[in-house]
């Protein structure tokens with residue numbers, strides 16, 4: 001290889017690497033902050049304050065990192081635009097896929113960065129009754145409060161589930177090219193706690 005040709009190869013590789021990094025940085029800055037529970041203190045009506053806190057939490061619940069796995073219908077979604085999962089997969093009997101296409105065939109125990117495949121040991125689809133895709137924050141609120149549609153959870157359990165569960169936590173470290181859910185998991189947990197302690201009121205549907 002002449003030195004000029006070698007220089008061209010190096011330049012092309014450098015350009016590819018830097019454009020990949022620029023894509024990553026852009027998706028990082030898309031993530032936005034969450035307001036703290038204290039910042040709602042000025043709303044003196046407790047029920048209104050509670051509903052306002054839930055509306056803030058709604059920024060997380062309606063984010064594609066959550067709704068892609070809480071879809072309407074039987075197939076997960078992908079990307080920040082919520083396109084249909086490619087290749088086509090469906091939930092199967094247990095949310096872990098059909099016998100021919102089990103989720104863990106592709107989704108490993110952790111994100112697989114070279115293939116850009118997200119991962120977690122429990123990677124599977126939220127049950128049908130927990131679908132959030134296309135719903136308003138008020139509708140999701142009513143659903144999340146309903147033990148028949150939230151996995152039989154008490155309100156208090158949701159503080160732990162949203163604030164600590166590691167599958168939920170994946171949404172804040174989703175891997176290459178995906179924008180993370182807003183704020184941090186800890187901040188989301190603090191909002192759930194403040195919402196429950198103020199009576200778990202819902203915004204208008």
Ligand code: HEC
Pocket residue numbers: 064065066068069076077078079080085086087089090091092095096097098101102103104105106107115116117118123124125178
């Ligand atoms: C044949 C391989 C394969 C199978 C099987 C598979 N997936 Fe995926 N999945 C992928 C790949 C690859 C991506 C990453 C696509 C991207 O982000 O560009 C992905 C992305 C996703 C995402 C998007 C995450 C996000 O917010 O960006 C969800 C949700 C998902 N899969 C759920 C599932 C579920 C649930 C199952 C089982 C029912 C499943 N997948 C089965 C390959 C697979």
Ligand code: HEC
Pocket residue numbers: 060061065066067069070095123124125126127130143144149150151158161162167168169170171181
């Ligand atoms: C990889 C798929 C996946 C992702 C991503 C995901 N979930 Fe879930 N979610 C599930 C599954 C599966 C269940 C049912 C598990 C159960 O009931 O124990 C569930 C259940 C829940 C529940 C309890 C049921 C309900 O609807 O009240 C909450 C709350 C929840 N998820 C919150 C979130 C939030 C918040 C995010 C994003 C920050 C998120 N999830 C992202 C798969 C996912």
